[in-house]
Every structure is written in C-alpha cells, then in structure tokens.
Amino acid sequence: MRTLIKHALLSAHPQNSITVKGWVRTRRDSKEFSFIELNDGSCLANLQCIADVGIPGYQDIQKMSTGAAIGITGKLIESQGKGQTWEIQATTLELIGEAPSDFPLQKKGHTPEFLRSISHLRPRANLYGAVFRMRSRLANAVHRFFQERDFTLVHTPIITSSDCEGAGEMFRVTTQENASKQDDDFFGKNTYLTVSGQLEGEAFATALSNIYTFGPTFRAENSHTTRHASEFWMIEPEMAFCDLEGDMNLAEEFVKYLVQDVLENNEGDLDIFYKFVDKDLRQRLKFVAERPFQRVSYTEAVEILIASGEQFEYPVEWGVNLQSEHERYLTEKHFKCPTTVYNYPKSVKPFYMRTNDDGKTVTAMDLLVPGIGEIIGGAQREERLEVLEANMKEHGLSKEDYWWYLDLRKYGSCPHAGFGLGFERMLMFVTGMKNIRDVIPFARTPGHCEF
Amino acid sequence: MRTLIKHALLSAHPQNSITVKGWVRTRRDSKEFSFIELNDGSCLANLQCIADVGIPGYQDIQKMSTGAAIGITGKLIESQGKGQTWEIQATTLELIGEAPSDFPLQKKGHTPEFLRSISHLRPRANLYGAVFRMRSRLANAVHRFFQERDFTLVHTPIITSSDCEGAGEMFRVTTQENASKQDDDFFGKNTYLTVSGQLEGEAFATALSNIYTFGPTFRAENSHTTRHASEFWMIEPEMAFCDLEGDMNLAEEFVKYLVQDVLENNEGDLDIFYKFVDKDLRQRLKFVAERPFQRVSYTEAVEILIASGEQFEYPVEWGVNLQSEHERYLTEKHFKCPTTVYNYPKSVKPFYMRTNDDGKTVTAMDLLVPGIGEIIGGAQREERLEVLEANMKEHGLSKEDYWWYLDLRKYGSCPHAGFGLGFERMLMFVTGMKNIRDVIPFARTPGHCEF
Numbered sequence: 001m002r003t004l005i006k007h008a009l010l011s012a013h014p015q016n017s018i019t020v021k022g023w024v025r026t027r028r029d030s031k032e033f034s035f036i037e038l039n040d041g042s043c044l045a046n047l048q049c050i051a052d053v054g055i056p057g058y059q060d061i062q063k064m065s066t067g068a069a070i071g072i073t074g075k076l077i078e079s080q081g082k083g084q085t086w087e088i089q090a091t092t093l094e095l096i097g098e099a100p101s102d103f104p105l106q107k108k109g110h111t112p113e114f115l116r117s118i119s120h121l122r123p124r125a126n127l128y129g130a131v132f133r134m135r136s137r138l139a140n141a142v143h144r145f146f147q148e149r150d151f152t153l154v155h156t157p158i159i160t161s162s163d164c165e166g167a168g169e170m171f172r173v174t175t176q177e178n179a180s181k182q183d184d185d186f187f188g189k190n191t192y193l194t195v196s197g198q199l200e201g202e203a204f205a206t207a208l209s210n211i212y213t214f215g216p217t218f219r220a221e222n223s224h225t226t227r228h229a230s231e232f233w234m235i236e237p238e239m240a241f242c243d244l245e246g247d248m249n250l251a252e253e254f255v256k257y258l259v260q261d262v263l264e265n266n267e268g269d270l271d272i273f274y275k276f277v278d279k280d281l282r283q284r285l286k287f288v289a290e291r292p293f294q295r296v297s298y299t300e301a302v303e304i305l306i307a308s309g310e311q312f313e314y315p316v317e318w319g320v321n322l323q324s325e326h327e328r329y330l331t332e333k334h335f336k337c338p339t340t341v342y343n344y345p346k347s348v349k350p351f352y353m354r355t356n357d358d359g360k361t362v363t364a365m366d367l368l369v370p371g372i373g374e375i376i377g378g379a380q381r382e383e384r385l386e387v388l389e390a391n392m393k394e395h396g397l398s399k400e401d402y403w404w405y406l407d408l409r410k411y412g413s414c415p416h417a418g419f420g421l422g423f424e425r426m427l428m429f430v431t432g433m434k435n436i437r438d439v440i441p442f443a444r445t446p447g448h449c450e451f
Numbered sequence: 452m453r454t455l456i457k458h459a460l461l462s463a464h465p466q467n468s469i470t471v472k473g474w475v476r477t478r479r480d481s482k483e484f485s486f487i488e489l490n491d492g493s494c495l496a497n498l499q500c501i502a503d504v505g506i507p508g509y510q511d512i513q514k515m516s517t518g519a520a521i522g523i524t525g526k527l528i529e530s531q532g533k534g535q536t537w538e539i540q541a542t543t544l545e546l547i548g549e550a551p552s553d554f555p556l557q558k559k560g561h562t563p564e565f566l567r568s569i570s571h572l573r574p575r576a577n578l579y580g581a582v583f584r585m586r587s588r589l590a591n592a593v594h595r596f597f598q599e600r601d602f603t604l605v606h607t608p609i610i611t612s613s614d615c616e617g618a619g620e621m622f623r624v625t626t627q628e629n630a631s632k633q634d635d636d637f638f639g640k641n642t643y644l645t646v647s648g649q650l651e652g653e654a655f656a657t658a659l660s661n662i663y664t665f666g667p668t669f670r671a672e673n674s675h676t677t678r679h680a681s682e683f684w685m686i687e688p689e690m691a692f693c694d695l696e697g698d699m700n701l702a703e704e705f706v707k708y709l710v711q712d713v714l715e716n717n718e719g720d721l722d723i724f725y726k727f728v729d730k731d732l733r734q735r736l737k738f739v740a741e742r743p744f745q746r747v748s749y750t751e752a753v754e755i756l757i758a759s760g761e762q763f764e765y766p767v768e769w770g771v772n773l774q775s776e777h778e779r780y781l782t783e784k785h786f787k788c789p790t791t792v793y794n795y796p797k798s799v800k801p802f803y804m805r806t807n808d809d810g811k812t813v814t815a816m817d818l819l820v821p822g823i824g825e826i827i828g829g830a831q832r833e834e835r836l837e838v839l840e841a842n843m844k845e846h847g848l849s850k851e852d853y854w855w856y857l858d859l860r861k862y863g864s865c866p867h868a869g870f871g872l873g874f875e876r877m878l879m880f881v882t883g884m885k886n887i888r889d890v891i892p893f894a895r896t897p898g899h900c901e902f
Contacts, residue, residue, distance in 0.1 A: 096863075096864075096866075097863045132603060132605065135604070136605070143591060157900075171610075175671045412520040414547045444638070
C-alpha cells in the first residue's frame, strides 16, 4: 500500500514500514548515504529520505535525478533536520521512471511564459502544484457554500442558440466546413458557446427557488490582458422571491466564506504565495475575512469620486460606467474595505435588470474588493412582463427570440435576483497570482489552444 | 423572512408565524375557507394551507390558480389530514404573480415529448423537480467522494485542438464565417469541443498523484437514441502509481458510494421514481449497494457467453467488442450482480491502454450494472514510451501531435490508471428515467438546441 506524502507528514507516530511514491525534487549524495527530497503532489511539502549506500535499489541512485519517479519503502522516523517533523530511513528504493537531463524543470527560476509553454509539466513545479490544489479546494468550497444553504446545482447548457444579450463576443459551434449555411448545420440553426447561464438559471430558480450554476463560459474577444481568457469558469446563483438587498447579502456572505475557507483549509499551500507571489496577500485576505463590507449607491459613489479631487484617466459624471480606477479608489482609498455599489444608471446595464421607481436606475450591484476591483456583478431581475418587454424593445431585442424567458414573467412571476462570480478572478484574489493564464490548467487565449 | 417549505415540513414544533412563498399546485374553495397546496421546489412535498374567507389578501383568491406565485403568512400547526405533519393556518395571503389559464402545467399527464418543448417550465412539474434536485445531490456526492479521498479536481479544457483519438465525432469551434481558413481563425488552428479530458488529466495525475475531472463533454454524432446527447457531463478520475486492479477497486467503490448516497440522502425524491417511473428501482439500487461486485476477464466472459446457449443478435467470438446484449446477459442473467470485465483484446481499444504481457490484450476494464450495461469504462494507461510510440504508429497517429503526452512518459513516467463515468447515465440509473433528454436541464441533440 502506498501512503500519500501528505498523510505521512501528518502521521501521529513513527511507523515501521511505509511506502511512498513520487517524483524526486532534489538529491544529495555523500559517501555513506543519499538525501532525497520526494514530492507526490498531495501537498506542497517534500518528504525527506535518507538512503544508505547499498540498500536494495541503491544501484540505480544515479538515475534518481530531479523529475524521476521513484518508490521508497522504509521507516518513518522523527526528523533530525529542522522544519520537518518526519523523514524516511529507507530500506528499499525503486526506480520507476527516469527523467533524462533535458527535463525542463531541473532548475528553478523559469519565467511564467516559459512554464505556460510546458503547461503539461508545470503542475510538477511547487508554485503551480499549490495553485491547482488551491483551485480544487476553492471549487469544493463553492459547492459546499451553496449545498449547505439548500441551493440546487443546475448544469445550464454550454452550446446555446441565445446570447444573454451583450455579455460578449461568442464562438460559433458547427459541424460544417462552410459555417454560413445554418439550416443544414447540426442543430438546424446557428449555435454558440455560452457566455452566461443566467437566463436558463432564472428558469430553474422560478421552479426550485434557490439554484446555482458552476460551469465553463466563453468569450471570443481579442483581449490580451492578464485578466481575460477565452474560456473560464463562472458561478451564478439565482434566488426566487429575493430582492437586491438579499442578493447583496448573499454575495458578501459568499466572498467572506470563500476567503475564510482558504485561510483555514489551505494545507500549507498559502505559504508559497505569501513568500514568493504577494507579500501583502495575508493581510488582504484577513482584511476581507474580518471587516464588515460597505454599501454605497452608484449616485453616492459618483459624488465621492467627484469630491475626491483625484485625477482619473476617465472623468466621472453621473451616467458613466465606473472604470477599474474608480472602483479601486472606492474600495482601497475611500472606504478601505470591500464595497458593494448598487443602483446603476439604466443606460449602462442590460435589459433584464429591474427598473427602479426613479425610472433612471436599475437594481444592479457590483462587489468591489481591494487589489482587484469588481469581483461580483449581479442584479435583481425585471419580473414585470410589460416593463421587461418595453426594455427589450429599447434594446432592439425581439420577443420571439426570448419567448421562453418572457414565459417566466407570464406564469407565476416573482421577484428574483442573482449574481455572477468569475472563478479564476476569485482564485487570483486568494493566491495573489497576477495572470489568469497561470491559474487555469491549460489556458485558452487568442492564438493559444495548445495541449 | 421567508422559510423554505422543506424546512417548514421538518419543523420540530409548531410556529406562531412563518412566511412561505412558492407556486400554487392546487386550490379547493369551500364557503368558509380555501385549501391551497403550495410548492417552492425546495422539496417534492407541498405544504398545505387553510385560508379562511376574509383574511387579508383573500380578495385575490380567484387569481391564486395553479402556477401562480403567492406568499402565505400564518401559523404552522399540526396537520389534521393524513400524510402531512404540518400545515399552515393562514393569517395573510399575498398574490405575487398570476398564472393565466393557458399555463401549460395546469393538468397532469403530459407526455415527456411535450414537456421537453417547455424545458423552461418543466422543473415546476413534480417529477422534473425531483430529477433536477437528484442531479444536484448526485453531483455533490461525486465531489464529496473524491475530496474525501484527497483527489484534486482539475478543470480540463473544453476547447481543444487534440481529439483524444477516436472517442467520437467533434464539433468545430470557430469565429469565422467560412470555417475552412484555419490559420486565420481565433486560435490560429482548427479547434474543437472536447470529447474527453483524459489526456490532460493524465498530465495532472503525473504531478499531483490523484485527480478527477467533472465537466461537459461533446459528441457531434447523429445519434437519435434515448441514451445519447450531444452535450453531457463526464467524471474522469486518474491515479498515478496505480494499476488496473486499483482502478477497478476505485470504480466499484465509487458506484457503491453514489448509490448508497442516493438511498440515504434523497429527501423524499426517490418516492416519485419508485411510484411512477420504475417499480423495480428500489430493488435495483439496493442490489448494487449491498452485493459484492464480480470480476471476470474478457476471455472468461466470452467463454461464458458462448457456453450460455443464448441466441444473441451479434454472435460472440474472441476478439469482438461486447455488445449491450452481451453485457446485460453477464450482469443480469449469469452473475446477477454488477460485473467488471477486464483485459480486452488490444484490437478493439484505443492506443493509450497498456499492453499486457500476452501481447494481444490491454488493461481495459468496463463496469457493467444490471438494467443498463456498461456504466464505467477505464484502463491502466501505457506508461512505457517505446510501447506507446509503437501503438501510436499502429493507429496512424503522429508523434508531433502528441508531443506533450509523450513527454509524460519521457520524464518521470509511472504506472497510472483512470476511468470515465457518464454523469447522466448514472443519474438515469439512480432515477429509473429512460431518456437522457429528461435528466438534462436543456438537452442538446441533433436538430435540437432550444432555449
């Protein structure tokens, strides 16, 4: 039986014989014995092994170089060195798979760009192992949060013929060489990759009350920033009989929950981010976990920005969309805490948001966090059939294309609200990683679809 | 504060005042009061409400017809009727959203075909509400199973330029009108929707040891069966330092875990499947949860089938792929329990499976369950570089296309194994639903991409 290194390091007592298997990180040889640092990806830490010259398998020691796969059987004993609790005194070594000297992760200090070009090997590097274990735990925390609160997970469709108006450029999905003949295509019409599951999520919320989606979404935009990818995962809860305030409550609770979970259940992986990625990360995470969040209406926010005297690249006046610089001023300099801005001008928001009584704002909300800006965007939806139809007309949308979405207002309509969280953006926030390409296993960006 | 009906029905004691909100299932009026059955999708059961004539809101009672959204505030009291524990004696009614008389779910007894045409409303029907709550719980059980066992979730890419050889026909992803000019396309090459995350999963398993994927996969096949959809979700675990036996162990443990979880945590939803969908379902689930699984080599299985004297549509001889009729004979008639068949002929399996010492079989395995046949397919992978390269040559695959996959064998290669479970197939097994279109929120099949 193989023991994961994570479990070996957490052992409550010495063990007479255990077997670990993994990849050699480093090896040092002396006359009497070799030191091997072994990692199996179950945790950030290596297990240190002392192998005396002459034990079974030792004849292959020169092939047990950085990157090689090996097995070690031996006694788990208290470590003599500092830092580690346990180490292995080997009784047998087993060479499983060599790593020739051209193994690309021999040396440290590779650039992120180079490591992206070997995305199939970079999870064997300490930093990326930590990123992807964190990604898995964060995804699990997302599910736990919603399942504990009786939200039903809904797998909204990836291939779609609707476009969730204006969320972004879309990829075509086709089985034809010449993609213009839509009637003959696989689905008998033009189909695309989804940009959001919100509209379908609303259909399920108005049946099951509280739902969430967690799936891949796509943008065919020619963006080359560090925060945009063509394929990313998104979480979209939707609640029936819920208004804007309930929506803001859930969004704040959700962000706090995820950050607290990362702080409490990171199994040592946070250390590498604190140390090598972002010195302020610990403080920023605690800040979000502990501080109350601030709420401010868009109108008040604009007044604050105008009164600030700051020189913004994009001038502020009532009616403009807030830019990243404005969002960061509000959360980092003015309020110095996570801030939710709500009730945006109707003219800058999509057709499905609920019109307020003032006739010029809608029940939109954005949650801003220090160091990142907007991390969540949401809204109470327009549940009044005649108002929604009027909004659609203003946006030039046809009632026929959205017949089923309008049905949700025709039959048993109710106030409902939801929001979207970009999963990678949250992962960047909790790890301090600065490029979205480095928190996605195999990133897709314009011109890049390797592996 | 709104209380979910699920929580109201589980209340430990009477309550002086609670508010529930949901959709009217039925209403009966008498001279002194009305009976309303309210459902909010949080569970299968309705909450019964008695509303005396004249209470606030009662003036709208005629508009509180089947499908209407209403709120009820009142006392939670012990139910006088049979079946239910609690009911509400209303003090206030609130009409939230009417449902005109053309609401399509007025009457029962609609065909599944009709209900598919209103996929946006069918989760409001009892059976489909139960299906989609079950889907959510089953997905959650999948994550729990793997997280409890220290598997790391990996989001393998949806858009891909590789094709996981022969898994099926693929959809093209493009931003061009004329899809033939691949160099100018968004990614600078031809790209497709993934048919499997296995190859990318192997890259992560050979870094993090135990991983799993859970994401959408696609087939552009013109299949019109009850068991094929163009878009479905798949679970693919992969384990480093694991052989075929370890793989079969995990697959069996996984299926038992999911079925046991469904039996224990279904919150009443199983009742509707037992009653209206499949009378044998309860027995079949217990059968899988309780019985030990059988294992048999392909060679033995063929001998059993030949000796059976059964008249199969497809004749059996060593070297053919097993058909559904053969699989069902083995699991339902011969062994009468879930059965894993392993070591298949090399000629009927993909290039990446490990060649056995006999040179003619590979370490493939299929897990068969009664009533369905194959539910899991997996294999120990070929970890020997030179053997893998020879297999690829036999299959006409170029080394250049799979350079990164070959790297996994070049650097620190190790025995590893994994399998795939079609999520919808498992959901059909545990609900008894017979058509895959009826367990997917918005199903995509040839010619169908509505909503």
